[in-house]
Amino acid sequence: MNDDTPTDAVSTRLDTTNDLLRRMLAEVAKTPSTHAIFVDAGYLYAAAGRLVAGTEDRRSFDLDAEGVIEALIDKARTIFADSRLLRVYWYDGARRRIHTTEQQSIAELPDVKVRLGNLNANNQQKGVDSLIRSDLESLARHRAISDAALLGGDEDLVSAVEAAQGYGARVHLWGIEAPDGRNQADPLLWEVDSQRTLDLDFVKPFVTRRTTLSYEYPDAPRPGRDQVRFVGAQIAAQWLAARGREALADLLPGHPYLPGSVDQELLVEAEALLQYSLRGHSDLRRSLRDGFWSHLQTQY
Numbered sequence: 001m002n003d004d005t006p007t008d009a010v011s012t013r014l015d016t017t018n019d020l021l022r023r024m025l026a027e028v029a030k031t032p033s034t035h036a037i038f039v040d041a042g043y044l045y046a047a048a049g050r051l052v053a054g055t056e057d058r059r060s061f062d063l064d065a066e067g068v069i070e071a072l073i074d075k076a077r078t079i080f081a082d083s084r085l086l087r088v089y090w091y092d093g094a095r096r097r098i099h100t101t102e103q104q105s106i107a108e109l110p111d112v113k114v115r116l117g118n119l120n121a122n123n124q125q126k127g128v129d130s131l132i133r134s135d136l137e138s139l140a141r142h143r144a145i146s147d148a149a150l151l152g153g154d155e156d157l158v159s160a161v162e163a164a165q166g167y168g169a170r171v172h173l174w175g176i177e178a179p180d181g182r183n184q185a186d187p188l189l190w191e192v193d194s195q196r197t198l199d200l201d202f203v204k205p206f207v208t209r210r211t212t213l214s215y216e217y218p219d220a221p222r223p224g225r226d227q228v229r230f231v232g233a234q235i236a237a238q239w240l241a242a243r244g245r246e247a248l249a250d251l252l253p254g255h256p257y258l259p260g261s262v263d264q265e266l267l268v269e270a271e272a273l274l275q276y277s278l279r280g281h282s283d284l285r286r287s288l289r290d291g292f293w294s295h296l297q298t299q300y
Contacts, residue, residue, distance in 0.1 A: 033083035033146040036139060037072050038132055040152035041092035044068070047153070047176035047183050051200055052207035057261075064206040065090075065106050071202065072174075073111070076149050079172075079196075086145055088112045089135055091128045095243055118246075133160035140169035149174055150192070153184035161191045172196065176203055220276040225287040228278070231270050232291025239266075239292075240299060248296060255293060266292055 045063060046056040053061040069088055076085065090106055090113065097116045099107065107114040115135070117127035132152070137160070139145045148164055150157065151174045161171045173192040175184045177199045189195060223231075239262075240248060251262070258266065270288050271278055278284050 033080065034086050034144065035076060035080045035083045035147040035149060036086040036145045037076055037088045037149045038136065038151065039069075039072070039088065039090050040128060040132065040150075040154065040157075041065075041090055042128065043152045043154065043183075044176070047178070048203045048207050050183075051177055051179060052204050053209045059210070061210055062208045064208075065102065066109060067206045069106075069109060069112060071206070072149075072151070075198075075202075079149075080147055083147060085111060086139070089132075090114045091117065091131055093117045093126065093128060095247070129154060129156040129160065132157060133163055136160045136169075136171070137163035137167070140164040140167035143168075145169055147172060151175070153188065155185035155187050158185075158187050158191050161188070165191075165193070170194075174198060220274070222281075223274050223276055223284070225284065228270070228274065228284045228287040229291035229294070231273050232266070232288040232293075233295035234273070234291075235266055235269050236292040236295035238269075240296065245299075248299065251296070255297075256289070258289060258292070263289070 045058050048063060048068075049056050049058070049061050055061070069090070073085060073088065088111055092103060092114065094100055094103060094116045095118075097118055099114070099116065103114055103116070106112060115128075115131045117131060132150075136148055136150075140148070140163070146169060148169055148171045150161070150171055153175060161173075164171050170193040171191075172194045173184070173188065174196050175198065177197055251259075266288060267278060267285070278288065
């Protein structure tokens, strides 16, 4: 005759279940937490440049990317003291997603993964936010990270934050001090699990203003309009060869106006070729733009 009662059987099963849970929790406790750092390089350059050099134009300053990355890793080490670093993800834009020399150097750093979006004719990043979302969501879904430090400010990153949080990861937003106001979108600030601001003392050692170029050529004769127009066409041919027809399609709807970054690049290159400053010569600058547009329109 079996002396076990239904209550005894249930109690035995509960003891077995509790023992399994204790063993499972003990194994989980042995597994270290893991964090990763996600850097929107476009935000980093713009915010750091504005704070230290007073400009967002990358051509006006140098950024010690290796130094910044090491500092971010050290910062994360103090914040996530019981966690190990998976890697740093560095998101930037490039023409046709081809690494620049600087991006190649960053990609060669240990524990760093460079991910490239495209760069359009206006020097605007395209596809970077979707790359951040894809990586954040995938790592969180596979339990590869428990915490994500996100350095960025674009509202489009909200969906990336939500995706990672949906799989249990905590997302910590890092930003760079703004000289005035904010440089991060409010909806992004509302969604994250914590916020942290990197101040001027943190950023300043890694930003160096470039020496101002002289645009004066006192001994050069004034060029004619036809000569300037020809130089504009010459630069357009080089511009198109370097950037391709996709960039041209982005540029054409703005005719007859050029984006500020493209117009500045055109001016600097033309002055170097002509050995003559076009500053203050509106007629010559119009001829330069006419030549630039004229060549591009024949290629469309």
